[in-house]
Amino acid sequence: MSRKEDKSPLRIALAGLGTVGTGTLQLLKAQDAILAQRCGRPLQVVAVADLDCKRDRGVDMAGIACYDDALKMIAEVDADVVVELIGGSDGIAKAVCEAALDGGRHVVTANKALIAHHGLVLAQKAEKAGTVLAFEAAVAGGIPIIKALREGLVGNNFTRITGILNGTCNYILTNMRQTGKEFAIVLDEAQKLGYAEADPSFDVDGVDAAHKLAILTSVAFGCKIDFGAVHMEGIRNISARDIALAGELGYRIKLFGITSRTEDGVEQRVHPCLVPLDAPLAHVEDVFNAVEVEGDYVGRSTYEGRGAGDHPTASAVIADIADIARGLRLSAFGVPVADLAEIPTQPMENHCGAYYLRFTVKDAPGVLAAIATELAGEGISLASMIQHDRAKGPSGSVSIVLTTHETIEASMSRALAKIAVLDTVTEPPMLIRIQGE
Amino acid sequence: MSRKEDKSPLRIALAGLGTVGTGTLQLLKAQDAILAQRCGRPLQVVAVADLDCKRDRGVDMAGIACYDDALKMIAEVDADVVVELIGGSDGIAKAVCEAALDGGRHVVTANKALIAHHGLVLAQKAEKAGTVLAFEAAVAGGIPIIKALREGLVGNNFTRITGILNGTCNYILTNMRQTGKEFAIVLDEAQKLGYAEADPSFDVDGVDAAHKLAILTSVAFGCKIDFGAVHMEGIRNISARDIALAGELGYRIKLFGITSRTEDGVEQRVHPCLVPLDAPLAHVEDVFNAVEVEGDYVGRSTYEGRGAGDHPTASAVIADIADIARGLRLSAFGVPVADLAEIPTQPMENHCGAYYLRFTVKDAPGVLAAIATELAGEGISLASMIQHDRAKGPSGSVSIVLTTHETIEASMSRALAKIAVLDTVTEPPMLIRIQGE
Numbered sequence: 102m103s104r105k106e107d108k109s110p111l112r113i114a115l116a117g118l119g120t121v122g123t124g125t126l127q128l129l130k131a132q133d134a135i136l137a138q139r140c141g142r143p144l145q146v147v148a149v150a151d152l153d154c155k156r157d158r159g160v161d162m163a164g165i166a167c168y169d170d171a172l173k174m175i176a177e178v179d180a181d182v183v184v185e186l187i188g189g190s191d192g193i194a195k196a197v198c199e200a201a202l203d204g205g206r207h208v209v210t211a212n213k214a215l216i217a218h219h220g221l222v223l224a225q226k227a228e229k230a231g232t233v234l235a236f237e238a239a240v241a242g243g244i245p246i247i248k249a250l251r252e253g254l255v256g257n258n259f260t261r262i263t264g265i266l267n268g269t270c271n272y273i274l275t276n277m278r279q280t281g282k283e284f285a286i287v288l289d290e291a292q293k294l295g296y297a298e299a300d301p302s303f304d305v306d307g308v309d310a311a312h313k314l315a316i317l318t319s320v321a322f323g324c325k326i327d328f329g330a331v332h333m334e335g336i337r338n339i340s341a342r343d344i345a346l347a348g349e350l351g352y353r354i355k356l357f358g359i360t361s362r363t364e365d366g367v368e369q370r371v372h373p374c375l376v377p378l379d380a381p382l383a384h385v386e387d388v389f390n391a392v393e394v395e396g397d398y399v400g401r402s403t404y405e406g407r408g409a410g411d412h413p414t415a416s417a418v419i420a421d422i423a424d425i426a427r428g429l430r431l432s433a434f435g436v437p438v439a440d441l442a443e444i445p446t447q448p449m450e451n452h453c454g455a456y457y458l459r460f461t462v463k464d465a466p467g468v469l470a471a472i473a474t475e476l477a478g479e480g481i482s483l484a485s486m487i488q489h490d491r492a493k494g495p496s497g498s499v500s501i502v503l504t505t506h507e508t509i510e511a512s513m514s515r516a517l518a519k520i521a522v523l524d525t526v527t528e529p530p531m532l533i534r535i536q537g538e
Numbered sequence: 539m540s541r542k543e544d545k546s547p548l549r550i551a552l553a554g555l556g557t558v559g560t561g562t563l564q565l566l567k568a569q570d571a572i573l574a575q576r577c578g579r580p581l582q583v584v585a586v587a588d589l590d591c592k593r594d595r596g597v598d599m600a601g602i603a604c605y606d607d608a609l610k611m612i613a614e615v616d617a618d619v620v621v622e623l624i625g626g627s628d629g630i631a632k633a634v635c636e637a638a639l640d641g642g643r644h645v646v647t648a649n650k651a652l653i654a655h656h657g658l659v660l661a662q663k664a665e666k667a668g669t670v671l672a673f674e675a676a677v678a679g680g681i682p683i684i685k686a687l688r689e690g691l692v693g694n695n696f697t698r699i700t701g702i703l704n705g706t707c708n709y710i711l712t713n714m715r716q717t718g719k720e721f722a723i724v725l726d727e728a729q730k731l732g733y734a735e736a737d738p739s740f741d742v743d744g745v746d747a748a749h750k751l752a753i754l755t756s757v758a759f760g761c762k763i764d765f766g767a768v769h770m771e772g773i774r775n776i777s778a779r780d781i782a783l784a785g786e787l788g789y790r791i792k793l794f795g796i797t798s799r800t801e802d803g804v805e806q807r808v809h810p811c812l813v814p815l816d817a818p819l820a821h822v823e824d825v826f827n828a829v830e831v832e833g834d835y836v837g838r839s840t841y842e843g844r845g846a847g848d849h850p851t852a853s854a855v856i857a858d859i860a861d862i863a864r865g866l867r868l869s870a871f872g873v874p875v876a877d878l879a880e881i882p883t884q885p886m887e888n889h890c891g892a893y894y895l896r897f898t899v900k901d902a903p904g905v906l907a908a909i910a911t912e913l914a915g916e917g918i919s920l921a922s923m924i925q926h927d928r929a930k931g932p933s934g935s936v937s938i939v940l941t942t943h944e945t946i947e948a949s950m951s952r953a954l955a956k957i958a959v960l961d962t963v964t965e966p967p968m969l970i971r972i973q974g975e
Binding site: 124128132135136138139140141237243244245248249251252253254255256257258323381384385396397398399400401402403404405406407410412413415416417419420423424427428429430431435436437440 | 565576577680681682686688690694818821834835837839840844849850853854857868873874
């Protein structure tokens, strides 16, 4: 159906045969007939590169050249598309993409760190070469959210995107809620199950979600990607107690990535949130990811699916390859690089929202009054309070839990700084932002 | 970024200025600059047709030719794309699309009835002309589900699609649950609010959802569209009592459209379902639509958004127009018409599932035994039972509510036929299918 009716095979060179690379290779082989029918031409893997290229991956490698050097593969193989599934923001992954684009190849990648850090430069290279740089698999795994933003919702100005973008964190938080166990124990179990990496910091400290959020921000708002502008907090500080208290108040705790466009600029933030139970995202559990998009014509729409794993990620990689096979040629971030805006970053001090606060205090008269006075002094009004009977805390300490109405974060920071130094307050205050509807 | 670098304006002729047509015109005018940037060329409305063409629609009509005869517009205007927003499966809407395709124009339509009944013939005409027939707005309003199936999830074989496809029904069922009111009263209120048509039968009898399901089936499974093969039941028989009892059992009642691909063929059905509260679709409320897709690589993914209304539907119409502007040329149903398979229809007698049954019976000894005996005689095993104290039914009747384990629908039909004629059973049994995870 392509106007150009290019029915020749699309020649694919695949760099990186880890989990996702192997899944992609398997998918291309298993679905080759239906893909050829749907794309109007065969998708043909002509070469693969991996340090351990010869290991059996359950795929017939006949006719596929094997390299242990991806750059050598790109130099030698006549490919239309280079698929980069090596990973890492720099080093060989970046070199592979640059060499492929400089050589006039299309590039498909699942590499969120690479795009978050170097997407702009790579998009410029693609434009110069007249080729495509595509990264559907870099955000929210199998969910075709980049396509939704760039194409399915192209008629909208977006105002806000809210995502559960890291499956490991969502699994840990879900499991903590269901079992009442603490973070460290659930993380340990998740590592044993393969749901978390040996070094979990990219996931649990919010870095991975921030990479994805920076990409979504650029595509949605048509602005230059700016990973450094993302405010980032992880889930290490979330306790089983906070999850239980949130539940008592009618909330679940999720790690959200939120990007908002206001008249003043863009606010990008990754941090744990209290989410009301009647919000669709509150019900996204386990390793699932979800993205809620707000556009001026479509209103709210939500996309949910598996955010990681060999097969869901391969599904997204194939979508990009198929687009190229079918002749779709879009700008990486929705508009040409020259048209990407520089939008001012809104710092978190300016953030306006509601808060959950937990104070650990001595069980003495006047404690609540002292806290409430400091909050009132910053104009912060309270929405609800929980104070249970004396908890079994160390040295007779008790918890006071408050939720607030909307206030400016700078005011909250000032109030908490004053509260933290009160004699009766025995631990640093816990703050979790509330994300309403 | 298009390889062909066609930067000339895309010339659009818009037939039908009702709710969606007006919304589309407004969107094209309001977002013209950003659309031109995103599409790499202007989207220009050159003509509109409507019986009441001259009425003020809040849009500057300078430079737009106005016709009261859509066919005359197509004959006279040099348009690249004809957008059909008249509605109806036959008559003028069909004639407009045929004339546009025969004349070598691309066609974008939001008309589910037209595509469900005549999509195949229209797709053939588009292929012959080398143009595009696109209908994103025909299914689930603003949710880009056709794009997700044909493109974002192109690497998958689909096994099942489950949708809440009619916003009017979902609004009525949500409202019935929240207020405890009966169907007729809520329908009446919905009509007054403009959420239901004066003649609500297309919505509440499941016809509209069946149109959409037939389209999804063809796109997902690559088979010839067959509206007549859809088993169709509406929501008129759902009582406030059934909704309350379902809630007691941990379910909500939703009107589902479900299409499944098995080794034996395709099963397409629209009917009310009991949906467990832990299923994502149970939380899709009010006028929202949602589609849950199961693919062999992506797993389960879910898409939710507004299924109707001028602006959400316009968002989907614009997505199709933008695809054409950007040079995307896909087959209407994902593969060329000649490649669409003829897949046998699975009749509902073969359906295998769990059931909710409500019997209205005389409050006499042995009634439950008689019912249970008939069910057991067909090999149907029970999962749960509710029998409250004597209800205030007419002539002292009481309700017995049972849920069953999975069974074949033919067995269930035979058992219910025998139960219905028992002396102690005073009303026809109520059956609602349970759709599990």
